Amino acid sequence: MSKWPLWAVLTPGDPARLEGHVRDALMLETDEEDGKEPSFDVISGSGLYHAIVGTNPNDVGAELQIAEDLSLQFDEPVYSINRATDPWLIMSFRNGVGAVEDVGPEALAKSLGCPLPESKEHSDLPMEQRLRHVALVEGVRAQEAYGILEEESGEPLEPGHYRLEDTPQGLLIASDTGDIGFADINISERRPIATAYGVIASPSLDIFFVNILRGGECIGQYAQPPREHSSLPRVTEIKGERVPERILSALGIPAKWFRNE
Incomplete structure (x- = not known):
């Protein structure tokens, strides 16, 4: 190796x-x-x-x-x-x-x-290996989500730690660091009626995962390239879309977020 x-x-x-x-x-x-x-x-x-x-x-x-x-x-x-x-x-x-x-x-x-x-x-890590993690959460607004994340942290959140934006598709969660950690899991766990789409991808989108979360559990995963041996329930489309760029568009997540633009 x-x-x-x-x-x-x-x-x-x-x-x-x-x-x-x-x-x-x-x-x-x-x-x-x-x-x-x-x-x-x-x-x-x-x-x-x-x-x-x-x-x-x-x-x-x-x-x-x-x-x-x-x-x-x-x-x-x-x-x-x-x-x-x-x-x-x-x-x-x-x-x-x-x-x-x-x-x-x-x-x-x-x-x-x-x-x-x-x-x-x-x-020194090649850009193509730097995965970024953002999410769309349906059923939760930014103010409520901020309170949940602050409670989970146990202390006031630093500016830029999370970027929360209410959109027509739902709540977008990003971070200046490029990684939201367990924010999508924590929010879906605390608000079981919410559905979260946690997206982890490389800048070129050649590595692209979407974890569908409800009640803190992954109920489906879209993976590109496919994960042949994954134990998670596999899905082949998100919001009716099968291509990473179109999936991001359907979720209302800007592709530029993964390119650090």
């Missing part, structure tokens, strides 16, 4: 068992069966922790479920790192419960004795 990893999980455990767990989570066949180079690697650390790193953009987000599952097996926290977003999303999981951590991924990995491979600054 030579590409720069987009996601990682830092965890205790036996490296061989960890590899089997990740294969099951990603629903991958063994190398002997499919003849393909795996899109992840398990790197043994110098102490208790080891690093699981992945390069496939289609698997971004799987690190959360992997870390959550592994945290149920160990007394020590398990960490997930999403390096495809700006800024990176770092989370710790203890007994299946996640919390966002305000720490750099490189410093965290080194402190645990399992430094990440091919360290580089985020500004």
